[in-house]
Amino acid sequence: MNEQATNQLFVFKKVHASAPGERDRYELHKRIVLREIPEFKKVCMNFHFKKSAGPVKDTIIFTKVDQIFELNFETSALATVHEFKTPFGRQPLYFKPNEDQTIFLVASPDEGRHLHLASKKEIEFNADLQISSIKDIIYDEEERQFLILANKYEEKLGFFVAKMSEKDPGDVTFLIKWKNKLDIGDTKMFVLRNHEKGLKELIISFKTIFINTYNLVVLDISVEDDQLMIFRHESFQLWESECTGFLLSKNKDFITLAKAGMQVMSLGEVEKRALVDAQGFDRMLHSLESQNYLKVDKNNYLLLECGKPSQRIISIQQEYVKGDT
Amino acid sequence: MPLSTENLEGSIGLELKAMDAYLVSKIDRVAIHDAESFEAVDEIPIALLKADTREPN
Numbered sequence: 021m022n023e024q025a026t027n028q029l030f031v032f033k034k035v036h037a038s039a040p041g042e043r044d045r046y047e048l049h050k051r052i053v054l055r056e057i058p059e060f061k062k063v064c065m066n067f068h069f070k071k072s073a074g075p076v077k078d079t080i081i082f083t084k085v086d087q088i089f090e091l092n093f094e095t096s097a098l099a100t101v102h103e104f105k106t107p108f109g110r111q112p113l114y115f116k117p118n119e120d121q122t123i124f125l126v127a128s129p130d131e132g133r134h135l136h137l138a139s140k141k142e143i144e145f146n147a148d149l150q151i152s153s154i155k156d157i158i159y160d161e162e163e164r165q166f167l168i169l170a171n172k173y174e175e176k177l178g179f180f181v182a183k184m185s186e187k188d189p190g191d192v193t194f195l196i197k198w199k200n201k202l203d204i205g206d207t208k209m210f211v212l213r214n215h216e217k218g219l220k221e222l223i224i225s226f227k228t229i230f231i232n233t234y235n236l237v238v239l240d241i242s243v244e245d246d247q248l249m250i251f252r253h254e255s256f257q258l259w260e261s262e263c264t265g266f267l268l269s270k271n272k273d274f275i276t277l278a279k280a281g282m283q284v285m286s287l288g289e290v291e292k293r294a295l296v297d298a299q300g301f302d303r304m305l306h307s308l309e310s311q312n313y314l315k316v317d318k319n320n321y322l323l324l325e326c327g328k329p330s331q332r333i334i335s336i337q338q339e340y341v342k343g344d345t
Numbered sequence: 346m347p348l349s350t351e352n353l354e355g356s357i358g359l360e361l362k363a364m365d366a367y368l369v370s371k372i373d374r375v376a377i378h379d380a381e382s383f384e385a386v387d388e389i390p391i392a393l394l395k396a397d398t399r400e401p402n
Contacts, residue, residue, distance in 0.1 A: 266358040270380040277353040298347040
């Protein structure tokens with residue numbers, strides 16, 4: 021795969037609204053042309069502001085094939101934070117720190133490493149977990165653990181999510197092992213919390229090859245259970261076309277961005293909301309949770325398929341463990 | 346439910362929790378949308394460099 025090269029870095033600063041009713045806005049603070057800096061080769065596109073004692077931040081942490089380094093965007097000074105014992109075989113795609121930025125997970129699709137910065141201890145976790153084709157990594161600050169999504173487990177294609185303790189990379193539990201024999205892409209994971217109800221859900225979105233669907237899977241991770249899935253929503257998405265999705269915590273809405281435009285799906289508790297759609301028509305947005313009454317058993321999950329363009333098929337299904345998967 | 350029919354292939358989205366808003370990148374600008382109404386409320390222009398490969402910006 022060709023390198024995804026860095027080009028420019030824009031740093032914007034938030035300017036608070038001066039009058040009531042006005043919105044905060046962002047002002048350009050610094051612009052750095054990264055492609056003119058020789059060190060910026062095979063750099064991961066995930067980067068993080070370095071934590072500082074005060075509110076002012078002036079440093080960004082990056083990773084690339086052979087090291088983790090930082091850039092002070094005020095002075096343009098570069099400094100190596102950690103040099104990997106062996107460089108990655110290709111450009112890392114995932115770079116996630118823990119809350120205090122003392123532990124990092126760095127991964128390319130084929131290699132995943134857990135790094136404890138103070139002790140400089142690096143542990144390759146993908147071989148021990150028998151996973152490859154890593155698709156996303158997120159950090160859950162409440163549980164102090166990383167969540168890893170992979171497309172391959174024991175060399176078999178599917179959809180596999182593991183949670184790893186930030187302190188002990190050997191402490192790993194798989195949340196789901198689902199062998200569907202399909203490549204997945206454009207993957208994203210999010211954790212959705214409801215502190216009042218004590219609920220915690222993991223939202224995973226991905227597109228699948230051959231069947232050309234964009235899937236949104238909701239898992240209940242607040243319970244220790246084998247049957248975590250609550251919903252699976254499918255919509256049409258051409259494999260060759262890029263798409264992405266993200267969660268809005270305000271109303272628990274999931275937004276997808278694709279060639280067809282911007283779409284919204286409600287995952288929250290509010291049963292329905294009146295909105296105006298892209299054509300200016302008044303529409304009622306119903307939450308996926310509002311269809312929970314269809315479940316026969318509490319361990320059922322709802323599958324909302326896009327079998328035909330004009331129809332949506334809702335199936336009530338049950339997850340179960342067969343052998344190891 | 347469709348909120349826009351503009352081609353957003355390759356765009357990136359990001360939530361701004363403190364502002365009840367979200368960002369959507371669109372080649373040479375970043376649109377800011379309200380997280381409640383989904384309406385675009387502001388826009389940040391991005392000055393692109395001239396492409397030095399055959400791939401367009």
